[in-house]
Amino acid sequence: MQWTDQAIVLGMRRLGDSSAVLELMTAKRGRHLGVVRGARSRRLAPMLQPGNRVEATWRARLDEQLGLFTIEPLTMRAAKLIERPLSLFALQVLAGHLGLLAERESHPELHGAVDSALDSFAESPGPSALAIAGFVARFELAFLNESGFGLDLSRCAVTGTTEGLVFVSPRTGRAVSGPAAAGYEDRLLPLPRLLFGQHGANDDRRAIDEAFRLTGHFLDRHIYQPRALAEPSARRELLTWIGRELAGSEPRPGLNGG
Incomplete structure (x- = not known):
């Protein structure tokens, strides 16, 4: 058995004195593990x-075996990513979530989105805190969908209308319009405009908090708790550094330079 594919390095663990088990997010074959001999070499x-x-x-005699990886570099961006705490923690959040996907299940959209974002994160000066926050929140929404727990934010769960959607049910993950939510607002989650690339002037912090509160609620319910996992510390650190950059950094471009 043999195949070749482009991939994002997610992490690795030592195996013996010089080898390692490498974890990749491949473009066509999803999350895949394999042994790299001499992984600790210069x-x-x-x-x-x-x-x-x-x-x-990747090579193996049988498909179900761990197999061996031969690796060639394409884009060496890790050093750039760790220069800025915000991009480092964003990388850790993205890689951590990708690492929870089932092995060898193809997720080309997640791979493509993360691969493009990491290119942007590694640029100088790099995207703004708001742009990075928006991407990570939308990635978490897509990750939930790819994991089988997608939210329906397109129409009101009560009336079916597609207008005036301002809340989300924490139980069903479906949107609720303002009129339909009357009297129940305190039981619902705000529908974050940041997930759609929208937010009002001077409300960056609120927009980010609402987006991560929503995705965090459903990640905890459907992903973390069933696996007896706590919220990743990198996710908390990411939010901390987003706040710091919003409070004091100079303007930076969006993910596409705009």
Whole structure:
């Protein structure tokens, strides 16, 4: 058995004195593990850092075996990503969530979105805190959907209208319009405009808090709790650094430079 694919390095763990089990998010084959011999060598160690884009060739006698990876570098962006705490914690959040996907299940949209975002994160000066926050929140929404727990934010769960949607049911994950929510507002979650690339002037912090509160609620309910996991510390650190940059940094571009 053999294949070659582009991939994002998610992480690795030591195996013996010089080898490692490498975890990749591949473009076509999803999350995949394999052994890399000599992973701690001067040549290989730099290219096996999380966030790098590599070309991976996997070989095994049988498909169900762990197999061996041969790795070639494509985009060495890990060093750039760790220069800025915000991009480092964003990388850790993204890689951590991708690492919860079932092995060898294809998720090309998640791979493509993260791969493009990491290119943007590694640029200088890099995207704004708001742009990074918006991407991570939308990624978490997409990750929930790919995991089988998608939210329906397109129409009101009560009336079916597609207008005036301002809340989300914490139980069903469906949107609720303002009139339909009358009297129940305190039991519902705000529908974050940031998830749709919208927010009012001077409300960046509120928009971010609402977005991460919504995705965090459903991640905890459907992903963390069933696995007996706590919220990743990197997610909390990401929010901390977003707040710091909003409070004191100079303006930065969006993910696409705008």
